[in-house]
Every structure is written in structure tokens, then in C-alpha cells.
Amino acid sequence: MKLRVNGKDHHVDVEDDMPLLWVLRDELGLMGTKYGCGIAQCGACTVHMDGIAVRSCQLAAADVDGDITTIEGLGTPESLHAVQEAWVETQVAQCGYCQSGQIMQVASFLDMNPEPTDDQIDAAMSGNLCRCGAYPRIRAAIRSAAGKMAAA
């Protein structure tokens, strides 16, 4: 089966129902996308399909019908995406394990809604668990990222 991930085509030989999460991690070696719950409860596995945030643990490989972007494709340590810049400046991460998912969720959300209200932020982000409780900084970084994206 053919997948386009971070601008590159890949052929993978996997079961139709293997979740995209495990195709990315164990077949393609893209380890930035994380496993947290496997049942759409934590958001650690969030990636983009055609720019829309999806839970890759819930998306069967055969159901992928768009370009996939993972955290590795969003930006790099040398060339940060605006959301990542805000994440670094605000120093959001504690253990950091949830942050790939948080950042992917925010990048897609701000793309569609560049000037969100507090309620919209709450609604968009509440599927992403942070066991370390970095929520106050996540909120602040979203505001900062929105500012950066508006200015860009």
C-alpha cells in the first residue's frame, strides 16, 4: 500500500487495519508520533491528513486517503514551525511525551481558526491529555503561536 508522508512516497506491506500510528513508528521509523492510549483518549498520536489533525491510532492504514504530515514534517530543530517556536519560547514541555500531539493539534487548529476564543481553544485541545499538567503553558503558547501566525 502506498502512503505519502512528509512529502515522500512510501510503499508499505501491512494489514489493512494496522493503525497509521504503527505504520509510522514501526514500519517507517518516524518516532516523533507517540503511542499513549490506542483508543482516542490522549491525542499523543496526532498527525495531519491533508492538514487536518487526526488520531493516527484510530486511522487504519487502508483508510488513509490524503497526505500525512507528522511532527517531523512540521518543522525541525533548525527550522521551527511557528507553533514550535512558541512552544520553545514558552518552554511548555515537562516530560514532553504529549507534545508532538499537542503541537500537531494546535498547528491544524490555528490553520483553520487563526483567532480562536478561549472556549474554542478549550474545545479543540481537550482531547490531548498532558499527564504532566503543562496546560497553563499550552494555553499561553497557543496565544503566542496565533500571534506569530497572524504576523507572518
Added chain:
Amino acid sequence: MGRARTIARRTFLTGAVAIAGGVAFGTYLVRRDPQNPLADGLGPGAATFNPWVKIDAQKITLITPHADIGQGAVHMQATLLAEELDLDLGQFDTEFGEPAPAYHNTALAGEGTPYRITDQGVVARGTLATIGGLAKIIGLQGTGGSSSVADSFDKLRAAGATARETLKLAAAQKHGVEGADLTTKSGAVILPDGTAIPYVDLAADAAAIDPVRDVPLRAASDWRLIGKPTQRSDIRAKSTGTLSYAIDLQLDGMVHAAVRLSPRRSGVRSFDAEAARTMRGVVDVFPITNGLAVLADNTWRAFRAAEAIDVTWQDAAYPAEQADHWKAVEASFTDAHLDTSLRDDGDVESALAADAVRAEYRVPYVAHAPLEPMMALVRVTDDQVEVWTAHQLPRVLQQQVAGVTGHKSGQVVLHNQYAGGSFGNRLECEYVAVAAEIANQVRGTPVKMTFRREEDFAQDFPRPLGMMRGAGDVDSGQVRALALDIASPSPIGSMIGRLGLPQAGPDIQIPAGAWNAPYGIENFRVRAYATPGVAPVSSWRSVGASGAGFFIEGFLDEVIHAAGADPLEERLRLCDWDVARGTLEAVAEMSNWGESLPEGKGRGVAMVESFGVPVAEVVEVTDTPDGIRIDKVWVAADVGTVVDPVNFENNVQGAVVWGLGHAMNSEITYSDGMAEQSNYHAAEGMRLYQAPQIMVRGLETHFAVRGIGEPPVPPAAPALANAIFAATGMRLREMPFNRHVRFI
């Protein structure tokens, strides 16, 4: 300045010496010194000055042995070393180092002793008769009990200072100048003419000389890094998905393992693995202790095959039903189970009138559930076991793994990794032992064993459940008596039992946060009872104080209410430790305590000292038609010195979210011998929409430098309960609170 006074001969590194000045060795001596683990494998021309600093011609490496479980320990340790070594952040690499006696945690020596933090007398400090404290396990070399800063603060600054002075001495000899005329800056020694000699260019020279020691530490006013906001060394990697956790590592020839372990922590009665064996990618299925292991070529295939095994389990050794766990706790308030009686001021019995305030409080079992599930990557060969995982007790892990594979402890190599959270879970060795047992069956092949989240919940050793029976009395508008009887299983006893170590005496974690409360109540008694025969339990962020802190601060609020006094004013009146009083005064000022609030809003306060750190919190809630909304939290904590204000704030906010979230909605209950909660939908803690604004103030009046990872947890739940009482008139005496109120 005579060289004789500044240069030491070889010195043995003991805990005490390490604190006093760090120890520096020339390469030749270091190579023979078993006490500096950096000596092995040191290349030619490389210098190690002590167990924390290694410099060669290419780079500077700082060893940060305290595990990083999200609290920023790597950055904190590097900051302390870099401060005295005159390194800029970013000029060095960090490594966790290998398990070694040199990294003994000296800060925890007193953590298990029954002395209040304020009791700094000779007797208190000199008595290390551990009565089952965390120190016993962690002191070997460990991260826990919020002790990393306390353990590192002097030791690592001294290590940086001795390395700096040795490099200066090397430069002085090489360039024929007086050492006193040299300075250091940004990783270089500066000669009198202004020439900068990078440390890396001095490594070979420094390696050849005897090291300098007993270097005085710089005054706080000279600090460049400590106390200033700095950028955490791991923040860029953690914001770009490029930090590799243990779960992300891949080795050549690696296979993936998943397990089905008994959710009753018992043996297998029968199983049928035929379906699992024939599934795509499955390499093998075989029995292991208390369950079965699947090897496959992909994590998900291993998970699916594990789920496809048909298995029945033996009965649990503890009660099958939750109600019977509670009955066991209720039955343990007897003299036979009395574990400690650490506080007995005045005469509680005569002070309690017939109409005294009486109440019963409860806290449930709660799982740790860090977001990175428990996993380990292990490769066993005939003469070595390599383990890649994140763990807080490296030397204990070595022993436990060696016990499983039949190797010697010294043959177990731990490559410690950044953890995707812990909250106490990585003090446990079971998940590593499981991986080692599997890898031992396929020697030579690296095995990455990952718990499915459901397995992670099932195998979690939770925070103990517990109960408190309290009585309190008042007179003339003041609290006059407080008597708390607390019963729970012993978390430390349970952990020590799993490690196969003999349990020595009682566990002061059962009443932690209550017996040591800095209140001078005239008649004040705290008795603790150890409950036997329930589920195995563990340390959970803030350990005993996560329960007993709620007991005392929730119940004290009731007694204060009965006295007709203001909750914050009366706590201030009772408080007998100026450092703790400072935190109460700070939150009063920050929250403008006492101002009139709109209809439906209420505020509660709580203050708990745990791990030597007093933390006061005020929570503000609104009683809306849809339920309780937590609006704001003000926090003041006194840790003596705040090493990094940004990380401090993040840790405090996270700890408050942790304390509030689990108090709101999380518990583990047993039915049919198994935990009923299997994933985050059933124990989710706090989500972003529920997170309040959290205002944080770090105070620095404490006589000691302490850590902040855990102490803000215990006051959060009682401050919330007290706020809900203020807003609604309803007393919450049982967690999780969503058994009684709805949260929005």
C-alpha cells in the same frame, strides 16, 4: 600561594567528601580509581575531574545522574555544574552516566527519620535510624522524594568549581603565568593578556596534573545562571519530536514484545495461544512469570496477538472486591496495627468534648499512568545485560535484572533515558524485570517490551487507599484540639517487599503531611495504622502526603469552621514555623484573601509541608448551574533557592493540575481481583478545558535548598474541597470528588 595548599593527593570519594568539595583526579590516578565511573573508557588526552565532569579535545560532557522524569533534572544539574565551571548553556553535552556508588543520593539520608523539618538539632540530624523511609531505597542512587535539587545543589557546584580551578592550574603551568591572574569565561581560561584558551584545549594538560580541591563556592550575588530564567536544554528536542525516549529506540535485529500478565498478579490457570501464534508477524508465544509473552515484528502485531490469547488466571492474593479492601482499612484502626504515633502534644483525650467535631475521610487507590507506557528494551548475552529504559533507581534496577537473568549486578548496563513521565512509577522494577525475562529467553536478540495501555493500568501499583477518623474541638473561636487516626497500607513496605529487602519498622509515609504539620495546636495527636492484606501499592507523586495532606487540611477546615474563625487567619495563628507562615501570608496577599466574592464563588485554602517544603494554596471555584468550575489557584512555596524560575513555575503548575485532576475524577477500584479502570477514559485526571489559571510565587527564606516536584500536590485537593464548601456548603470528605459533585 603555595601549591601544597591547593593541590590534593588522591582522595577517596565518600558521600561526605563529595559534599564537602567534590574530588578531582588526574587521569593516571583516576584510571585506577573505582570511585570515579568516568575513569573507565577515558580516551587519551581526556580529563575527568570528578564523577560529573569529563573533558576531551572535542567536547565537554556533564554527567547528570538524577533521572529526568519531566521535572527538568538534567537541566537543573547542568545549570549547577555550569555555574561554577563558567560554561554557557549549550557549550556542553549531558549524559545520565552509569549506575555507580559515586552518585549516591545524600539528600535523602534523613527522609525516613521521624523528625520534623524544623527540628534541626544534633539529635535529629545525627540519627539516621531509618524507619522505613524512601531514603532506604532511593539513597543508593536515586531520584525521588523531590530530592534532586537538595542532593545536587552543593555537590555539583563544588564539582564545577574544582574542575574550573584545575583547568586554571593547567593553563597557568602551560603558559607560565600565575594562577591568581587567570579568570574563566564561556568555557575558556582567560590569560592576563586576554587570550582565551578553550577548556577542550587544556584537557590533556589537566589530565596530567593533580587536581585542585576545596574550592570555595561563589556567593549567590555572583551567580550568572542560578535563579535566572534559562532555556531548558531539552526544550527544542521536546518541541520537535526529536527527543528519543526509550520507546523510540531501535536496535538492529530487535523484536517487539507484548505481554498478557495476570491482572490479579497471580499465576496462569490455563491458556490457549494457538490463534495468537498464527497471526501475521508473530515470532513466538511463551509463558513467563504470571503470564505470557508474545514476540513479533511490530509493536501492534505483538499487542494484537497478546489480546488474542485466551487465558484464565489464578485468584488474587488480596480481596477480590473493592468493598473488602475498605473493610480491611476500617478494621485496621486497632492497637495491633498501630504503626506510628509521631505527634502527641497536650492531652487530646481530655480536650475533646462530647460534642467535638467528628468526621471520616477517604482517599482511593490511584494509578500513575505516565503517558509513555511502561516499557524497556533489553539485550541479554552470556556475559552482559543491556537495558534501555527510564528509571529512577539505577542500582536497584541492576540488582533486580541480575536476579532475573542470573548475571552479576555489575554485568547489567543501564542506558538511562529521558522518561515520558513517571509520578513514582519508575521506582518500580517489575516492568523491566518482565522485559529482562523475555530477552533472556532469546539471548542475543534485543527485545523491546511495551505494555499496552490496558496492561499498564492493570499492572500499576497504585497510590494506597486510606482512611482518616478525625476529631477536633474549639474554644472561644479557636481550634484547641485535633486528633487524627489514619489507616492505609504502607507504600514503602510494599515497595521494599517487592525488592526482596527486609522491611525495617514502620512507615512514616502513612501519616506524612499530617504528623509533621507546622501547627502548634495545643492538643494535637496523629496516629497511623498499617493496613495489611490489601492490594500492593507504591509511591505516587507526593507519596503519603497525597492522602494524609487531604485528611488534615480538609478536616482542620471543618474544625476552623466550627470555631467560627477565618480559614486562613486561623491557620496563620496556629502556624508555628515562620517559613510555612510565609507561604500562607503570600497566598493571602496574592489572592487578596478576604475580599468579597460574587454570588456562587468560593475560596478554600490549604497548607501542607512535604519533603521539607511548605506549600500554601488558595483555590477559587464557581458553583455554576452545570457544575463546579475551578477558576483560579494561587500557590506559594518556599524552597530556599529557586534554581530556575521558569521550570519552577511549570513544575508547580503541573503538580497542582495533578493534585486537582486526580482528586476530581480518578480512582482504581478492584472487582473480581482486577482493576476496573483500563485506560484514560476511566481515570483521566485533568484536561485542558478544566485547567484553572495558576499563579505561582517561589519564596526563598527556607534554611535549606529543596525540590519542588511533589510538594505542591498535597494542598491542592483539600484547598479544592474547602473552596467547594465555601461555594456550596457541601463538605467533600472522599476522593474522587466527582462521586459527589459535577465538574465542568
